Amino acid sequence: MPIHCEIVSQDRIVFQGDVDIVVVPGVEGVMGILPNHSPLLSTLQYGIITIRQKNQEEYFTVAGGVVEVTGSQVTILANAAENVDEINIQRAEDARQRAEISLKEAGAVKPEDQAALQLALKRSTLRIAAVQRFRQRRTR
Amino acid sequence: MASTREMRLRIRSVKNLAQVTRALETVSASKVRRAIQANDRTRPYAERAWRILTDLARQPGHQSMHPLLAERDEVKNILVILISSDRGLAGAYNVNIVREALLHFADQQTPVSYITVGKRGRDMLLRRRRSVVGEFSGLSANPTYLESAPIGQLAVDEFLSHRADQVYVAYTEYQNMLRQEPVIRKILPFSVPEPEKNTALAEPQAKSKFVFTYEPGQEEILHEIIPDFTALQIYKAILSALASEHAARMVAMRNATNSAKDLVSLLQLDYNKIRQAGITNEMLDISGGAEALAQASA
Incomplete structure (x- = not known):
């Protein structure tokens, strides 16, 4: 059932x-x-x-x-x-790079934005990891 | 009387205006459609979130009230999230929602502060010297939930920190192309749908069927859902307001196009008259001159 x-x-x-x-x-x-x-x-x-x-x-x-x-x-x-399968890997990579760069310039980021950036970084990292792990398996 | 040249220029400029307004109308028409679709797409999530909340409210022993659910005895400060547009040329759209909000809270003694979404509303409130504690303008043309989440977060923070005891959202609800209603709705404290008194009688199994295991705990889950749901309500309000804005602009632009056309036909009439008068005068001159010549030679 x-x-x-x-x-x-x-x-x-x-x-x-x-x-x-x-x-x-x-x-x-x-x-x-x-x-x-x-x-x-x-x-x-x-x-x-x-x-x-x-x-x-x-x-x-x-x-x-x-x-x-x-x-x-x-x-x-x-x-x-x-x-x-519908994740745009390019977009995820771009997003991760953007978030990493802005996080590095820590002085320029307000603390409240920092949290949002961390989350964005977390999201994009997750997407990339998911694509790498699961798409490969499928194509094999 | 204006010369024919001036008239021609005037007619041409009005015609150009009509072309611009007509283009704006078409653009708005397609934007309305997109905004309505976006609005419809939030429905499945909203329905299910609502159902989970109702299920939760129906649970035995949900006495532990979440702070966002608790009515406060004394309302010392009111916060209003006012949703307007960034751009004008939308007829009475912005004026209506601002007026409605101001009227709604006009007879209150409690101080009212505003969070504005959209430049027009912000400017109008500032001109009237209202306190604007936050503003969000320049949302994208198709706002995503993530874009509007900070607004919800701000509202929840203001409420929890006791800077506001009630939070309202003021927006324009889209009904159809010709009708958009300004609406003011209380969103915090959040009122969970009351479980109907007779559900237990009607479905004796309903209760036992819905005893949940919580992970991590009821309170944490409420803590997760309710701020989200608040943000969702604001998101929905924004989408509905957006549809209204475009619909209002479309109608305003259609009216403008029509009046421009009327004006053109009036001007054209005047122009023809002046032109005709000019020709008649010239004819008279010529025939007068010819007459004079004929008499002189005779």
Whole structure:
């Protein structure tokens, strides 16, 4: 019996469908959610969501959020999420470089901007790492 | 009376104006469409976030109130996030929302301060000597959630630090091309949908079905969701306001184009009359001259 899974970010539905297992990066560790999981609410950290349908796996990056599990339904409210296959690697690299450069000129950055930059750096690093790890595997 | 040359110049300049306003109208028309789409795209997230909040509110033992949920007994300061546009030429769009906001809080004794989104609103408030504590202008044409998140963050900070006891958002709600309503809505303290009294009776299993395990804990999760949801509401307000702005501009520009056309046809009429009068005069001169010559030679 599959479990219905929805990954929703603020501006779109990233994924929707019946799956066999969802693996999410919870704040207290990575957890796999199988059908008939007990109701659960958890916050997410930066990481990878893995979804398996039949024998096919899909990977998504997620930049924090909340997951709700109720019986036959997993809802992931993501702060930013995308399928690894749709990440623009060039853009991610550029973003990381931009963030690194501005962080180095620490004097010029206001403390409140610094936090935002750190987050941007974290996001882009995550994207790049995800692409490197999961795209390769697929092409092999 | 104006010379025909002046008239021609005037007609040409009005025609040029009409061309510009017409171009602006077309641009706005396509922008409205895009803004509406962006607005619709936030709906799935909002719906699900709302459902999770309702589920949470329905939980047994959610007595521990999150500070963002707590109504304060005494409201000493009000904060209003006023969403207007950066650019003008949008008819009464900016005036309407600023007036509505000022009227809404006019009979309050409590001091009201503003965070403005958009230059026009900021300027209007500053001209009226209101206190503007923060401003966000120059958002991109298609704002993303990440762009508007700092606004939500600022609102939450102001609220938690007791610099504001209530936070409102004032924006123009898009209804259709011809109708945009200024709306003022309270967003903090956040009111969670009350679980309906009879749900337990109607669905006896509803409660037991929804006993959650929390990771890390209920409070931390609320702490995560509610500021996000506040930011989301502001984001939605911005998108709706954006659609309204473009719709208002489109209508204003259409009106301008139409009046320009009317003006051109009036001017054209005048021009023709003057031209005709000029020709008649010349004819009279010539025939008068010819007459005089004929009499002289006779």
